Structure formats: C-alpha cells, structure tokens
Amino acid sequence: MNTFLDIVKKCDNFPYPDEYDEENLMHNVVPLLLNNVKIGLIYKTTIPVLKKYNEQHKKPCPFIIEETFVTFASHLNTFEELTQAIKNLLEVWREEKAFPALEGWRDELYPVYGPSNLAFVMERSGTPIFGLLTFGIHLSAYVRTSEGKLKMWIAKRSTTKSTWPGRLDNTVAGGISYKLTVKETVIKEAMEEASLPEEIAEKAVPVGAITYFIVTKNGLQPEVEYVYDLELPIDVKPKPLDGEVECFYLWDIDEVKKRILADEFKPNCALVVIDFMIRHSIITPENEPAYLEILSRLHRRHEFPAPSF
Amino acid sequence: MNTFLDIVKKCDNFPYPDEYDEENLMHNVVPLLLNNVKIGLIYKTTIPVLKKYNEQHKKPCPFIIEETFVTFASHLNTFEELTQAIKNLLEVWREEKAFPALEGWRDELYPVYGPSNLAFVMERSGTPIFGLLTFGIHLSAYVRTSEGKLKMWIAKRSTTKSTWPGRLDNTVAGGISYKLTVKETVIKEAMEEASLPEEIAEKAVPVGAITYFIVTKNGLQPEVEYVYDLELPIDVKPKPLDGEVECFYLWDIDEVKKRILADEFKPNCALVVIDFMIRHSIITPENEPAYLEILSRLHRRHEFPAPSF
Structure with a gap:
C-alpha cells in the first residue's frame, strides 16, 4: 500500500x-x-x-x-x-x-x-x-453538500490520450501555451475539457502553485502548475467536450484518497489533490507523518528562470 | 519601498x-x-x-x-x-x-x-x-465582514520582549516545546497570548506549514511553523493575557499589506501572512511577479530530520 x-x-x-x-x-x-x-x-x-x-x-x-x-x-x-x-x-x-x-x-x-x-x-x-521548465494550470472543482461535506470532481482521462491514458485527473488541467496568461488558460481549458462556461470558470480562485521535477520516459520535466479551486453549486456538473476526458466522477474525500493511494491518478494531478487536502485541513500534521516533506516537495525550488505574468 | x-x-x-x-x-x-x-x-x-x-x-x-x-x-x-x-x-x-x-x-x-x-x-x-531545526505554530485569526471582506487580527509584540520588541505578529504564535503536540501548542498559546478559550481555539484549522532558514545575530535558525487559520465571529475579540502582546488590531487587507511592505512585522510572521494571502487569493499569479519564488521560499526543504507528530 x-x-x-x-x-x-x-x-x-x-x-x-x-x-x-x-x-x-x-x-x-x-x-x-x-x-x-x-x-x-x-x-x-x-x-x-x-x-x-x-x-x-x-x-x-x-x-x-x-x-x-x-x-x-x-x-x-x-x-x-x-x-x-x-x-x-x-x-x-x-x-x-x-x-x-x-x-x-x-x-x-x-x-x-x-x-x-x-x-x-x-x-x-x-x-x-532539454529539461526546460514548463507551466500549466490545474483546477479542482468541488461541492459542499448540505451537511457541509466536501466532494471533488475528478476527471478520467481518455484511454486514447498519448500521455497517461485512462488515469484520473483534476477537473480541469492544461499547459500554458505561448501568448496565453494563467487566467486565460484556466478559462479556455475549463470550457474545452469540462464544458464550464466563462461565467462559472472565472469564479475559480488562485490558491498557490505546485512545483516539482519529474523524470519520465520522455525526459526531464521540471514543472510548475498554478493551482485553482472552484466551488461549484451542486447542480453544475462538468461534462467532457473535446474528447480528452472520458467522464467525470463526483467523489467524497475518502474515495479520492483511496484512488490516490492506489496510484490511479496521473502523477502531478495526485499532487494537486494532496495540496488541496492540505489547504482544506483533510491532510493534517496530526494524521500525516510526512507532512513537512510533502509540503516542501510540492513546492520544489527550480533553479531556472521563470516568467512574471 | x-x-x-x-x-x-x-x-x-x-x-x-x-x-x-x-x-x-x-x-x-x-x-x-x-x-x-x-x-x-x-x-x-x-x-x-x-x-x-x-x-x-x-x-x-x-x-x-x-x-x-x-x-x-x-x-x-x-x-x-x-x-x-x-x-x-x-x-x-x-x-x-x-x-x-x-x-x-x-x-x-x-x-x-x-x-x-x-x-x-x-x-x-x-x-x-547549533543551527538546529525548531518548530512552532502560527495562527491567523480573521473575520469576514457582512460585505464579505476579510479583516485580519494582528498582534503587536510587547516592547519589553527580548526578541523583536514592538514588531507586528500573527494573532497567536509560539514554539512547540518538548512533550507538546502541534494542536496542544495551538490551544495553549491561543489562551496565553490572545485569551481565546479552548472551545474557540479548537476551531482553528491546519492549512500547511512554512519552512525557511533565517540567520540572526543569535545564529543559524532553520525553522518550521505549522500554519493555522481561525475564522472568528465579529464579536469575538482576542485580548492580551500574558504580557507578551501589547494589543491587537483588526485591519483590512490593504492595511496589513502596507504594514508588511513597511517591514513592521517580525520576519517570520510576515511570511505567515503572505502565505495566508496566497491561499486566500489576495496575492495571485497576476498581481505578484515573484509568486513562484515566494512559494518555494515559504516551503524551503530542510536537510535535517523532522518529527512525525
């Protein structure tokens, strides 16, 4: 385990x-x-x-x-x-x-x-x-039930995607292309991946960034993902649009935890959820022995120049 | 500036x-x-x-x-x-x-x-x-006004304190002594420094930790501060008790920002407020050019053993 x-x-x-x-x-x-x-x-x-x-x-x-x-x-x-x-x-x-x-x-x-x-x-x-630093946005949509419980909208990646097919993903995620700002990327990807219109996506709030360095079969990938939270009303449901997502699940926190620990998420998407769980007091200093190591690994210092948006 | x-x-x-x-x-x-x-x-x-x-x-x-x-x-x-x-x-x-x-x-x-x-x-x-890693808790109490605006409770340190006299501080902060847990330290310090009883202090939620390495005239101080948020009702007011705090201010965000940039805070308390402002979408990738460097410096990796609480 x-x-x-x-x-x-x-x-x-x-x-x-x-x-x-x-x-x-x-x-x-x-x-x-x-x-x-x-x-x-x-x-x-x-x-x-x-x-x-x-x-x-x-x-x-x-x-x-x-x-x-x-x-x-x-x-x-x-x-x-x-x-x-x-x-x-x-x-x-x-x-x-x-x-x-x-x-x-x-x-x-x-x-x-x-x-x-x-x-x-x-x-x-x-x-x-070339081990170049790349940038993306990851958005976690969640709902608060009438009893005050959190549920998270989790995407399942299409089984035909070239990278990490079939893995679980955040509600919305995408790379920041040339000439797009962070916020523009959030708005664009929210529609393309989850059919969320601009008037809903613009309510997403920036809550930090995760930074890490992953080595894959493709090479060296130091990455920055700007992290957004979006609380959705219970009747607003993300829907696949561009074929990159197979479906969305609305899961309670225990289910999400289980899927993370079973390694069913795309690696960096798991980190975004772990960061969410720390900020929302689900993972705490009391229940997580590696709290400090996790926090510093989620915010790794990259020794490469980064943009000022 | x-x-x-x-x-x-x-x-x-x-x-x-x-x-x-x-x-x-x-x-x-x-x-x-x-x-x-x-x-x-x-x-x-x-x-x-x-x-x-x-x-x-x-x-x-x-x-x-x-x-x-x-x-x-x-x-x-x-x-x-x-x-x-x-x-x-x-x-x-x-x-x-x-x-x-x-x-x-x-x-x-x-x-x-x-x-x-x-x-x-x-x-x-x-x-x-000996440059030993030390641990503390910092709690930011805040209120949300009826118009939805955030205000933060900021402490002013007593002018007779041996360290950083007269500087601004978080609502509650203190070192984690031998045999106390993180949460016990929060409860203890909330009463001693701000007269907040246990039934209020226990509503504080853990939302991460800041980790940094400060060099002072005393020596080498790699530090970990577990960070807590506490939303207070508008009628609950922190009050000095043990003489370490001179008074408390309830300031809107612009006032807090101004005092941080004027370097009026004890250094690590300023970092706790900056982390608060990032998590609460006040400091954003759009308005802060050094967003990424700030985030990684707030979560510095220490190469020393740390506890599992």
Missing part, C-alpha cells in the same frame, strides 16, 4: 542535491545555458546526437557543446533566431525519430524563459529533451 | 546551494552530526570555543571536533546522556557569557530530532548556536 509520500515521490522523482551520488541522475546531465544562465538540463546521452546534428548543419553551427555544458552559438541572439534554430533541430529529430518524446508532437508552442524573461518558443513535446 | 519578495528574503536569508560562493555563509559552517546524520550547522568561529570546553571537560570529552564536522563522542548514546551533555555545555557557556543567544535564556526545553525521531532536548535559546 502506498503512502501519500510514496505518491509524491513518484512525481517529484529527480534527485535533490544532498541525494546526489555516483549512481544517480545528476551525474548524467549537463546544463543548457543561455547567456551563461542555466535554463535546462540535457542528458549526456543526448550530446552525441546533438553533436551529429551540429556537424551536419550548414555553418555556422547553432550549438556550442562542451564537456560540462551546452549553449547557443553567439550568432543566435534574438527571440526569432533562437526559435528558428530549435524549430529546425526538432523537425530533423522528429523526422529521424531520434527521441520518443517527439512522437507525441503537439503542434503547440511553449514559452522558454531566460535571464531577461521570454527567450524563445518551441514545440511542446520537445521540452523534456 | 519593499516588495513581498524582499520581505520574504529578509526571513529566508540563508543562501541556497546554487548561491554558494567564496564570500558566503556556507563556507563558514560545518555540519553537526548525530550517528552520521546531519542534524544542524555550526559556525567555524564556534569551533575554538567548543574545543576549549571539550579540553577543560573531565575525560572523556563529550564532542568529536574535526575539520569538516562536529559530532558527539561515542559514549553518549541515550536521550538522557545527550541531553545532559548539552545541558552541561550550555550552562557553562551561559555563565561565561560566551554567546549572545544565551542571554535570552528561556528555561524552556526544545526537542531535537535525529535519524530515529527524538534524539535529545535542550534549552531553547541554545538552538541557534
């Missing part, structure tokens, strides 16, 4: 500095720098693939590849130049089927932040190859 | 690993080990003072003092032996006026945790000399 901490560690699974040893991941990565600032991490096994691309590329080479870091060549300076360089690279790698991550190609641009805010944009599915 | 991030950094002011350089604090400390596990940090300037004590002590010496760490001698194994060894040391240092921290002697025992939960107890005022 899992504990809440086990579930948190399945998501926040990149080692912490005091856990580094010769065996672990940290020794298998090098930083990706932009203007001398670390903006991502690259597996050492990716370096030969990147070197090959660099050498086959018509001069000047787009990347500078050293033993201890990778960075962009000095002729790449502007948003447009950096964006184009990464686009060219990812299109070649997609064609070559060089990385499994790119098989989930989304045709969706993600912003990448550097030392002075937005640096460039790139295809979403390529971000784990 | 300060930002919220400036205020957070005044409290969480111990450098992070990626901020280490030759100038900074990290190179001036060595770990305090217990059974090979790091439980605290000691300034290198404290080492000669500890060596002198060790040498003057009748054999066997209580401490093993190496270039890169300090630990307890192998004849000190039990809770009682460790507790007595630290007690003897601190009494000598208090007599010698060796450390300013000990001038605030409290006659209050704090628990110290090791690799297998509680390791020993020591006088509260001595903990910053």
Whole structure:
C-alpha cells in the first residue's frame, strides 16, 4: 500500500542535491545555458546526437557543446533566431525519430524563459529533451453538500490520450501555451475539457502553485502548475467536450484518497489533490507523518528562470 | 519601498546551494552530526570555543571536533546522556557569557530530532548556536465582514520582549516545546497570548506549514511553523493575557499589506501572512511577479530530520 509520500515521490522523482551520488541522475546531465544562465538540463546521452546534428548543419553551427555544458552559438541572439534554430533541430529529430518524446508532437508552442524573461518558443513535446521548465494550470472543482461535506470532481482521462491514458485527473488541467496568461488558460481549458462556461470558470480562485521535477520516459520535466479551486453549486456538473476526458466522477474525500493511494491518478494531478487536502485541513500534521516533506516537495525550488505574468 | 519578495528574503536569508560562493555563509559552517546524520550547522568561529570546553571537560570529552564536522563522542548514546551533555555545555557557556543567544535564556526545553525521531532536548535559546531545526505554530485569526471582506487580527509584540520588541505578529504564535503536540501548542498559546478559550481555539484549522532558514545575530535558525487559520465571529475579540502582546488590531487587507511592505512585522510572521494571502487569493499569479519564488521560499526543504507528530 502506498503512502501519500510514496505518491509524491513518484512525481517529484529527480534527485535533490544532498541525494546526489555516483549512481544517480545528476551525474548524467549537463546544463543548457543561455547567456551563461542555466535554463535546462540535457542528458549526456543526448550530446552525441546533438553533436551529429551540429556537424551536419550548414555553418555556422547553432550549438556550442562542451564537456560540462551546452549553449547557443553567439550568432543566435534574438527571440526569432533562437526559435528558428530549435524549430529546425526538432523537425530533423522528429523526422529521424531520434527521441520518443517527439512522437507525441503537439503542434503547440511553449514559452522558454531566460535571464531577461521570454527567450524563445518551441514545440511542446520537445521540452523534456532539454529539461526546460514548463507551466500549466490545474483546477479542482468541488461541492459542499448540505451537511457541509466536501466532494471533488475528478476527471478520467481518455484511454486514447498519448500521455497517461485512462488515469484520473483534476477537473480541469492544461499547459500554458505561448501568448496565453494563467487566467486565460484556466478559462479556455475549463470550457474545452469540462464544458464550464466563462461565467462559472472565472469564479475559480488562485490558491498557490505546485512545483516539482519529474523524470519520465520522455525526459526531464521540471514543472510548475498554478493551482485553482472552484466551488461549484451542486447542480453544475462538468461534462467532457473535446474528447480528452472520458467522464467525470463526483467523489467524497475518502474515495479520492483511496484512488490516490492506489496510484490511479496521473502523477502531478495526485499532487494537486494532496495540496488541496492540505489547504482544506483533510491532510493534517496530526494524521500525516510526512507532512513537512510533502509540503516542501510540492513546492520544489527550480533553479531556472521563470516568467512574471 | 519593499516588495513581498524582499520581505520574504529578509526571513529566508540563508543562501541556497546554487548561491554558494567564496564570500558566503556556507563556507563558514560545518555540519553537526548525530550517528552520521546531519542534524544542524555550526559556525567555524564556534569551533575554538567548543574545543576549549571539550579540553577543560573531565575525560572523556563529550564532542568529536574535526575539520569538516562536529559530532558527539561515542559514549553518549541515550536521550538522557545527550541531553545532559548539552545541558552541561550550555550552562557553562551561559555563565561565561560566551554567546549572545544565551542571554535570552528561556528555561524552556526544545526537542531535537535525529535519524530515529527524538534524539535529545535542550534549552531553547541554545538552538541557534547549533543551527538546529525548531518548530512552532502560527495562527491567523480573521473575520469576514457582512460585505464579505476579510479583516485580519494582528498582534503587536510587547516592547519589553527580548526578541523583536514592538514588531507586528500573527494573532497567536509560539514554539512547540518538548512533550507538546502541534494542536496542544495551538490551544495553549491561543489562551496565553490572545485569551481565546479552548472551545474557540479548537476551531482553528491546519492549512500547511512554512519552512525557511533565517540567520540572526543569535545564529543559524532553520525553522518550521505549522500554519493555522481561525475564522472568528465579529464579536469575538482576542485580548492580551500574558504580557507578551501589547494589543491587537483588526485591519483590512490593504492595511496589513502596507504594514508588511513597511517591514513592521517580525520576519517570520510576515511570511505567515503572505502565505495566508496566497491561499486566500489576495496575492495571485497576476498581481505578484515573484509568486513562484515566494512559494518555494515559504516551503524551503530542510536537510535535517523532522518529527512525525
């Protein structure tokens, strides 16, 4: 049987500095720098693939590849130049089927932040190859019954989704694409995923963010999820719209807990529910021995530049 | 004018690993080990003072003092032996006026945790000399006006308190002494500091914890504060009882914000209010550029053992 901490560690699974040893991941990565600032991490096994691309590329080479870091060549300076360089690279790698991550190609641009805010944009599915920080929103809709009990609206992901098919999910969740704000993403996803109109979705309140670092078969994913709560009247029911969600369940807290501990949630969605349960006094210092470790893992410090929205 | 991030950094002011350089604090400390596990940090300037004590002590010496760490001698194994060894040391240092921290002697025992939960107890005022993790509770009482606006009950510390006299404080706050649980500390302090009886204080709900590392003139203070919210009816007013609080103010959110940014709060109490404002959607991703950095600094990962309550 899992504990809440086990579930948190399945998501926040990149080692912490005091856990580094010769065996672990940290020794298998090098930083990706932009203007001398670390903006991502690259597996050492990716370096030969990147070197090959660099050498086959018509001069000047787009990347500078050293033993201890990778960075962009000095002729790449502007948003447009950096964006184009990464686009060219990812299109070649997609064609070559060089990385499994790119098989989930989304045709969706993600912003990448550097030392002075937005640096460039790139295809979403390529971000784990460079360990780039990505951003999303997760919304938990809940109802309070007439007896004052909380119930949560939990989504079941479509079994045809490319990532985590069939797993349980928050009511609404989605990545923050280029040019969308946090709040705009909430409004857009609330309609697309749960058929919740703007006049309802705009009542969602921001209550924090979870930050963690997950390593998956696709690569290195340091992530930020802005967290929203939305109390719904008992007669407002989320409904699937865009095919990404199979159905919604309205479950009492014990059922939700059981499903989390049974590892039925998509990993980061479990973390959002655990954060909800801490803020709503369901998980407490008295009933959860790992309360402090869970709280710090839900708010991991990322050493990469982040946006100011 | 300060930002919220400036205020957070005044409290969480111990450098992070990626901020280490030759100038900074990290190179001036060595770990305090217990059974090979790091439980605290000691300034290198404290080492000669500890060596002198060790040498003057009748054999066997209580401490093993190496270039890169300090630990307890192998004849000190039990809770009682460790507790007595630290007690003897601190009494000598208090007599010698060796450390300013000990001038605030409290006659209050704090628990110290090791690799297998509680390791020993020591006088509260001595903990910053060894950079030991300490624990407290902070409670924010608030009211919701008939128009739905939030107001917060803010305490003003007595001008005769040894620490942070005259600064603003949360409604109720206090350290968790040996043998008290988190919840017992809430109930006890609610009465002692704010005259709130148990039947009211027990309605306080746990909503998380803040964790940070502050360096003060007393030494190194990695701290955990369990955070409670308490919604009070408009006619229940906290009142000073034990002389630690001068008075209470019921302020609207704008007034509280202004006082935080003017740096009128005790540093960690400002962090508790900032956490409250994030959870209550007053500080949002849209209005706070440093939202993510603030959230991770409010939940700093401590590399020391912590209790399971």
